Structures are given as structure tokens and as C-alpha cells.
Amino acid sequence: MAEQQQDQRVPTVIADELHIVYRVNGARTGKGSATAALSRILKRGEERGVRKVHAVRGVSFTAYRGEAIGLIGSNGSGKSTLLRAIAGLLPAERGKVYTDGQPSLLGVNAALMNDLTGERNVILGGLAMGMSREQIKARYQDIVDFSGINEKGDFITLPMRTYSSGMAARLRFSIAAAKDHDVLMIDEALATGDRKFQTRSEERIRELKKKAGTIFLVSHNNKSIRDTCNRVLWLERGELRMDGPTDEVLKEYEKFTGK
Numbered sequence: 001m002a003e004q005q006q007d008q009r010v011p012t013v014i015a016d017e018l019h020i021v022y023r024v025n026g027a028r029t030g031k032g033s034a035t036a037a038l039s040r041i042l043k044r045g046e047e048r049g050v051r052k053v054h055a056v057r058g059v060s061f062t063a064y065r066g067e068a069i070g071l072i073g074s075n076g077s078g079k080s081t082l083l084r085a086i087a088g089l090l091p092a093e094r095g096k097v098y099t100d101g102q103p104s105l106l107g108v109n110a111a112l113m114n115d116l117t118g119e120r121n122v123i124l125g126g127l128a129m130g131m132s133r134e135q136i137k138a139r140y141q142d143i144v145d146f147s148g149i150n151e152k153g154d155f156i157t158l159p160m161r162t163y164s165s166g167m168a169a170r171l172r173f174s175i176a177a178a179k180d181h182d183v184l185m186i187d188e189a190l191a192t193g194d195r196k197f198q199t200r201s202e203e204r205i206r207e208l209k210k211k212a213g214t215i216f217l218v219s220h221n222n223k224s225i226r227d228t229c230n231r232v233l234w235l236e237r238g239e240l241r242m243d244g245p246t247d248e249v250l251k252e253y254e255k256f257t258g259k
């Protein structure tokens with residue numbers, strides 16, 4: 001029976017030996033030194049003055065519908081890069097990413113338009129996610145109420161540039177959470193806001209998971225990971241160090257970090 005249930009699981013994201021390499025312009029070449037000359041000979045054919053950063057190194061995993069997957073690891077371990085690759089925003093150097101459905105990436109730096117009001121950004125954000133104007137209109141008040149940005153004034157009618165970083169992040173999350181997603185990727189969205197908003201966010205993630213979507217959550221808050229995720233991927237230096245049930249992976253990660 002367990003084997004039959006395993007076969008019924010529907011894959012939503014498959015990463016197959018995925019490598020992501022950034023190319024950074026303006027790297028120091030050390031002109032005039034013998035070491036630099038030898039380096040140029042050995043690296044002949046590579047872009048001149050470009051430094052390569054190997055951000056994701058041979059990562060493989062399969063995600064399934066109904067899973068909420070936490071991504072953990074030290075700063076610079078490749079978590080956000082991996083999400084951007086799944087969303088189709090970064091090309092693979094080697095390997096492949098396969099997705100079933102439309103991945104949606106939500107991050108605290110997700111682009112909303114600072115010169116437009118919160119109200120206009122709700123409409124544009126909803127349209128960008130594929131919602132109709134009728135759907136946006138029907139869910140508009142729920143989005144505003146969920147974000148809590150109007151609790152101390154009518155901020156939804158003000159330009160986004162007047163918002164604090166926490167208010168803007170809460171509104172971004174609220175817009176994204178108004179729609180059921182095939183694959184929803186959240187990058188540090190729960191790190192902002194008070195505990196009340198974090199609790200609302202965690203509850204909403206659990207609802208989205210029940211509706212057969214797949215959720216990826218990047219967070220440095222282990223409690224948020226424990227409360228919302230049933231599986232964790234642990235990345236270090238671009239490599240997948242561990243993949244398994246939340247409690248097992250976090251236990252090893254906390255030993256590693258000493259926290």
C-alpha cells in the first residue's frame with residue numbers, strides 16, 4: 001500500500017544535476033604579474049576580466065504536490081539562487097530543471113512599483129499572477145486585511161515608497177497568497193512583520209499546501225520551517241548536504257551551526 005501511495009505522488013519540480021554559475025564583470029586581472037600571465041594562458045578562451053561564481057553545484061531532487069519544502073543553509077549557500085533557477089529566471093550551466101505548472105517566486109525584493117499606490121500594486125500584482133480583474137476585485141479587501149497595512153491608517157491609498165520595508169513585504173506576501181499556485185516559492189517573506197502576521201502567513205501556507213500546490217520556503221527562522229514545512233533541503237556552498245523530513249534535517253543543521 002505504501003508503494004502504491006508513493007506511485008500516486010505527482011512531481012511538480014525536478015532538479016537533475018543542476019549547476020548555476022554567475023559571471024561577475026570587473027574581476028581583477030593583475031596585469032603585469034607573471035602569475036596573472038600564466039593564469040590567462042591556462043584560462044584561454046574564457047571571458048576576459050570575468051570571474052565565475054559556482055553558486056549551485058550538482059543539486060538533484062524531486063518535489064511533489066502537497067509538499068511544503070524548507071530551504072536552509074548558511075548565507076551564500078545557494079538557496080535564493082536555486083529558487084530563481086526553478087522560477088526560470090536563471091539559466092542552468094549544466095543539468096536541468098523541470099516544472100509542472102507555473103512557478104511563482106515571492107521575495108522581499110520582489111518588484112512592485114514604488115511610485116504607485118498599494119491599491120494599484122495589488123491590481124498589477126494580481127494581473128501578473130494571471131488573476132482576472134473580477135477575481136482581484138473579489139479578493140481585494142481580503143488582501144488588504146491580510147496584510148494589515150491599514151491597521152494604523154489608510155496606507156493602501158499611498159505610494160509604496162512611503163511604506164516601511166516590513167509593510168511592503170507583508171503586502172507582497174498577501175498578494176501572492178491570494179491565489180492558489182502550482183509552485184509557490186517564498187524567499188524570507190516571513191522574516192518581516194510581527195508575530196501576528198507571521199502566524200497568519202504560516203496558516204496561509206498550510207492552506208495552500210492542502211490545495212495540492214507545492215511550496216518552497218527560504219528562511220533563517222527554524223521555527224517557521226518547523227511550523228510550515230514537512231521536508232527540508234539543506235544547502236551548503238551550493239551543494240545539497242541533506243534532504244529529508246523537517247525534524248531530522250533541522251536536528252543535523254542545528255548541530256552544524258551550534259544553534
